[in-house]
Amino acid sequence: MKPIFSSFHSLHSPLFHPLLPPNCRPRWARMESSPPHDSRSNQNKTKLIVIMGATGTGKSRLSIDLSTHFPHSEIINSDKMQRYKGLDITTNKIPLHERKGVPHHLLGDVESIDADVSPSQFRSEAGLTIANIASTGNLPLLVGGSNSFIHALLVETLDPRGDDVFAAPHSVSHLLRYDCCFLWVDVAWSVLSDYLCERVDDMLDSGMLEELAQFYDPTKDDSRVGLRKAIGVPEFDKYFKKYPPWESKENGTVPPPKEGCNNQARRAAYEEAVREIKYNTCRLAKRQIWKIKQLRQSGWELNRLDGTASFEEIMKKKEWRSIWEKEVLEPSVKAVNRFLE
Incomplete structure (x- = not known):
């Protein structure tokens, strides 16, 4: 049997796939941050919390947790597939009972399943949503894994004719139109x-x-x-x-x-x-992690939160909540408090 991380030509092999761990069968405190930004340039910009991460890393969970600490929060979805109405299990939409009454925007709002939502369209719709939330004095939280959407929304200028901004070198902009606090939930790939x-x-x-x-x-x-x-x-x-x-x-x-x-x-x-x-x-998760690293290398000031230990406990079916709170939630609350102050 070939190694599990062999070439991509084995995609359709019935025995293994190169991105899957060996034991994956068909059914079978750390916070690192970039240097502090210059707050003088952001004095007149709307403040925005941005929760990023690969699929499955607990972004929705963190957004609800943060909302309990910052009760006037409203969440804006930035996951492309979750924009559509339907397939709630397949697209991993957060169930209504887990939202704890926190307002969610741009989630399951696109009725036409055959319509394509472009980055420029998301920029317009999410920008208006952020403005409406901020006008009430509430705190907008942007949450999701579609990094092309996140980039399109946040940059000062966007070329609507551009396809994938990550496909071209040096095309990621670090000039942002919002004052952002970035929270990147990361989990070791093996876990x-x-x-x-x-x-x-x-x-x-x-x-x-x-x-x-x-x-x-x-x-x-x-x-x-x-x-x-x-x-x-x-x-x-x-x-x-x-x-x-x-x-x-x-x-x-x-x-x-x-x-x-x-x-x-x-x-x-x-x-x-x-x-x-x-x-x-x-493969999607790998691509998302690569894009996030591209954003960081381009000057985006990301606070990296290591959720590995809590996910290790989740996999062992053990109590994980206290570890999550210590290593992900508490550093996030501190980062947001510093940002808002």
């Missing part, structure tokens, strides 16, 4: 990759397969626009194309193939879809 794979399994247990089965449209299974770009949709579209969900419903649900399923080909196709979701999720 995060394991967690992301386990999270996919948890999502499937929570009804992700049924959600995707209801979303499946055989007339559009080759269409990759809007919400159809969400990880999980293309992977299971290939599975549903071979095994349509309406042919395997039991009691109105679509169960995954069971161990010992007589149709071994169907079970193999299901397991391949799950493997690809895990691989693509890890």
